Amino acid sequence: MTVLPDTVLLSDERITAIPAIENGEPLVDLFTRGLSTVGQQFARESVADRLAVADTFLPAGIRLHVVEGLRPVESQQEIYDRYRAELERLHPGISDRDVHVLASRFVSPIEVAPHVAGAAVDLTLIGAHGPLDLGTPIDATPEQSDGACFFPAPNITREARTNRTLLADVLTAAGLVNYPTEWWHWSYGDRYWAFTEHQPSALYGPSARVDSCRL
Template sequence: MTVLLSDERITRIPAIETGEPLVDLFTRGISTSDRQFVRESVADRLALADTFLPAGVRLHVVEGLRPIERQQEIYDDYRADVEQLHPGSSGHDLHVLASRFVSPVEVAPHVAGAAVDLTLIGAHGPLDLGTPIDATPEQSNGACFFAAPNISREARANRALLADVLIAAGLVNYPTEWWHWSFGDRYWAHLEGRPNAIYGPVSHRMTPA
C-alpha cells in the first residue's frame, strides 16, 4: 500500500537542515522551461542521471523549488476540489485524499528545494509518459500513479527508463505522481531508511535572486 506524505511515518521524520545552497539547473546543463532551482546535491544527481539516458533522450525539469505560499495555495485548491467530490468527508479524510496528489506544506519537498517535476524529451519533443505532468488522479483515472496499468506500452517503457536513471542517481519517486522525484526530503529518508531528512523549507535568505 502506498505511503502518502500525510502518513505519520513521514511527518514524524525530523528535518535537520544542512544549509546546502540552491543552484540553477541551467548551470548544470539540465533542460528546463525556465530558471529552476534545487539543492546542489539534487542538481548533481539530475546531471548524473541525464548521462545515463540513451543518445537523443534527455531529462526536462518543469519545476523545482516552489515558494511555501504557492505550495499552500495548490494544496488548498486541490483539497477544495476533493471536498466537492467527497461531500461529508471528515477533515482528516480530506487531508489524506488531498495528500495523494499535493503535499501538505509542513512536509513538502518542493519548498525545501529537494524535489523536481520532470519528464523525458527527445529530438521531436516530450516522450509519451502516459499523462501530462500534474494530471490529477481524477482527471487521469489514476494513470498519474507511476505503476498505473491503464497506460500504453510505450508510456510504460518510458516510465521504466525514467525510473532506471533517476534511481541509479539516488532519487526516489512519490508513487502517485510519475513525474515527482526527490532527494534529501522526508519521503527520501523514509524509503532509504535514514533517521532524518537533510533539507528543510528554504528560508528567504537562501532564495536566489
C-alpha cells in the same frame, strides 16, 4: 476514493514524524548543471548533481526536462488548498482527515513539502521531437487521469510504461526516489527520501531559507 494499496503517502505520520536536520546546502540553478528546464529552476546542490548524472545515463537523443524545482511556500499552500477544495466538492461530507489524506496523493501538506525545501523536481523525458509519452501530462490529478498519474498505473500504453521505466532506472541509479502517486515527482534529501532509504532524518526541511534565489 482511489489510493494505491500499500502506498505510504506524505500525510502519513511515518513521514511527518521524521525530523529534518537542515544541512545548509545551497540552492543552485539547474541550467548551470546542463539540464533542460522550463525557465529558471532551482534545487539543492546534491539534487542538481544527481539529476545531471541521471541525464548522462539516458540513451542518445533523450534528455531529462525539469518543469519545476523549488517552489515558494505560498504557491505550495495555494495548490494544496485548491485541490483540497476540489475534493470536498467531489466528496460531500468527507472528514477533515480523509480529505487531507486524499489531497496528499497529489500535493504535499505544507509542513513536509519537498518542493519548498528545494529537494524535489517535477520532470519528464524529451527527445528530438519534444516530450515523450509518459501516460499523462505532468500535474494530471488522480481524478483527471483515472489514476494513470500513479507510477505503476496499468491503464497506460506500452510506450508510456517503457518510458516510465527508463525514467525510473536513471533517476534511481542517481539516488533519487519517486513519490508513487506522481510519476513525474522525484526527490532527494527530503522526508520521503529518508523514509524510503531508511535514513534517520531528512537533510533539508521546508523551513529552509530560499532568499538566496531570485524566483
